Amino acid sequence: MTETDDMAAHDRALVEAVLARRSGAFETLVEAHQRLVWHLVYRMVQHPEDTRELSQETFLRVHRQLHRFRFESRLSTWIGRIAYHAAVRHLERKRLPIVEPGENEISPVERVADDFDLAAACANEELVAHLQAAIESLPPLKRTVLTLYYLEELAISEVAKITDTPEGTIKNMLFRSRAQLRAMLEEKPGEST
Amino acid sequence: MNNHDDRRDKFGALLRHTLQQSQIAPPADFARDVARKLDDLPEQATLESWLVRVVMTLAAATVAVSALQWTGSAVEHVLRLLDGAPWPFLLLTAGIFSGMKLMELAQQPPVDWMERIGRQ
Numbered sequence: 001m002t003e004t005d006d007m008a009a010h011d012r013a014l015v016e017a018v019l020a021r022r023s024g025a026f027e028t029l030v031e032a033h034q035r036l037v038w039h040l041v042y043r044m045v046q047h048p049e050d051t052r053e054l055s056q057e058t059f060l061r062v063h064r065q066l067h068r069f070r071f072e073s074r075l076s077t078w079i080g081r082i083a084y085h086a087a088v089r090h091l092e093r094k095r096l097p098i099v100e101p102g103e104n105e106i107s108p109v110e111r112v113a114d115d116f117d118l119a120a121a122c123a124n125e126e127l128v129a130h131l132q133a134a135i136e137s138l139p140p141l142k143r144t145v146l147t148l149y150y151l152e153e154l155a156i157s158e159v160a161k162i163t164d165t166p167e168g169t170i171k172n173m174l175f176r177s178r179a180q181l182r183a184m185l186e187e188k189p190g191e192s193t
Numbered sequence: 194m195n196n197h198d199d200r201r202d203k204f205g206a207l208l209r210h211t212l213q214q215s216q217i218a219p220p221a222d223f224a225r226d227v228a229r230k231l232d233d234l235p236e237q238a239t240l241e242s243w244l245v246r247v248v249m250t251l252a253a254a255t256v257a258v259s260a261l262q263w264t265g266s267a268v269e270h271v272l273r274l275l276d277g278a279p280w281p282f283l284l285l286t287a288g289i290f291s292g293m294k295l296m297e298l299a300q301q302p303p304v305d306w307m308e309r310i311g312r313q
Contacts, residue, residue: 060234178205
C-alpha cells in the first residue's frame, strides 16, 4: 500500500467515524488538521483573535458539510479550501486586498546567488526578524502560498486546489515571492545573503 | 524553475525556519473547544425548537381566546336581537298554523298500520 493510499484510507476511516457520530472522532479530525487551518488562516488575516474565530468557523463548517466530501482530494486539501475561503470572505468584509496590484512585474533579483551560510543566517535573529517582517509585508495570498508550500510542505497541486488558483500561477507566485524576499533582505544594510 | 529544489535549497530552508519562528500554534485546548461547541449546537437547536413550540402554543391560545371573545359577542348580539322580537305575535301565528295542520290531518282517512306493515 502506497503512502497516498494509506492517507486516503485514513481520511475515509476518519470521515466515516465522524459521520457515524462516534465519540471523539470529530475532536481527532480537528487535532489532525488544526495546524494547517490555523497556519493558513493566520497567514491570511494576521490577527490572533480573528484566526481563532475563523478556525472554529472552518471546523464547524467542515462538520456541516462533511457528508458532501467525495474523497476526490485529500481531506486536508478540502479542509484547507474551506479555511482559505473563510479567510478570503473575512478579508473581503474588511475590504483588504488579497493580492497586490502589479503582480506581473518581474523582479531584477531572480538570479541572486545562493552561497550564504545557512546556519549563520538562521542564528542571526536580526536577519530572521527582518525576513519575518518582509513576509508579513507580502499580500495575504502570497504569504499564505509561501506558508503552505514551505512550512506545511504541501505539493503545488494541493496549494493550487486550496487557493483555487492555477498551478502555473502558484509557481510564478512562489518564484516572485522568493525573489521579492531576497531583494528585501539585500536592501537591508550590512547583510549579505 | 524546479520548485522542489527551491524548497530544499538554502534560501528555502531559511524561509521555512523564518516561517516556523513567526508562526503561532493553535492553543492546546482548541480541538476540545471546537468539539464542545459542536456538542452545544444540538442542545441549542433543541432549546430553539422548544422555544418555537412555546411561542406557537401561546399564539394559538391568543387566537382561541380572541375567537371565543368574538363568539361571545356574536351570541350576545343574537340574544339582543331575540330580546326585541314580538314574541306574543310569533307564538299566536305558530299556534294558528299548528291548528290548521291538525284539522287537515283529522280530515284524512286513518292509516291501516297492519296492512302497511304486511305490504312491506
